[in-house]
Amino acid sequence: MSSDSKLFKDALGEMGDVKPLAQERCVTLRKEPKQSELILRERRAAATHKTERELNPLSGEYIDLVAPWDPLEFKCDGVQNGVYRNFRLGKYSVDARLDLHRHSVEMARSAVMEFVRDCVQADVRCALITHGKGEGRKQPALLKSCIKHWLPQLDDVLAFHSAQPQHGGLGATYLLLKKSQRKRQEIWEKHQRRG
Structure with missing residues (x-):
């Protein structure tokens, strides 16, 4: 038996009646789950009676990227085919x-x-958003992809389509918007007077 082993055995024998010191717990054993930034934002918004959707309903979730040369197109149910055809051909004034x-x-x-x-408040029915094609960029067509993702989420957008060349072509998008409540009321009253 080596001298180190003998010393260790002797030390253990001398420590036989030693008891550990009592310690106060310094750490809370039950941890509160971490809240994500989104939950904190929602709570802050709720405290001011506005949710994130009320402030800006356009989602920031994952967006499918389109190619710079892809046309954008969307039409809500109820938009007449002839109206949509003239709209996408740029026949309405912007x-x-x-x-x-x-x-x-x-x-x-x-x-x-x-x-x-x-x-919508100004009774504009046809508008144009120029976003560019995003060619040669690190993330090509990023804003164009966002436009394609965001516009269908807005209730006031009836249709959209990539613009004609004279208005920016694939780097711009026409919007067909709903009539304002005021304009709908005027049209309704006008038709009532005829009847």
């Missing part, structure tokens, strides 16, 4: 324009939401 060049995705999201709301 009464409002939004240029998203040099906008970040977040800036573009807010700008699109505000633009559509302003157009």
Whole structure:
């Protein structure tokens, strides 16, 4: 038996009646689950009586990317085929324009939401959003892809389609918007007077 082993055995024998010191617990054993940033944001918004959807309904979730040369198109049920055909061929006058060049995705999201709301309030029926094709970029057609994803989420958008060449071609999108409540009321009253 080596001298180190003998020393160790002797030390163990001398420690036979030693008891561990009592310690106070310094750490809470039950941890609260971490809350994600989204939950915290929702709670803050609820505290001010506005949810994230009320502030800006355009989702920031995963977006399917489109190619720079892909056309964009969407039509709600109820939009007549003839109206949609004339709309996508650029036969309606464009009464409002939004240029998203040099906008970040977040800036573009807010700008699109505000633009559509302003157009409806001003009784604009046909508008144009210029977003570019995004060719040669690290993430090609990012804003174009966002436009394709966001616009169907807005109740006031009846249809959209990539623009004709004279309005920006595949780097721009026409919007067909609902009539404002005021305009619908005027048309209803006009038809009532005829009848």
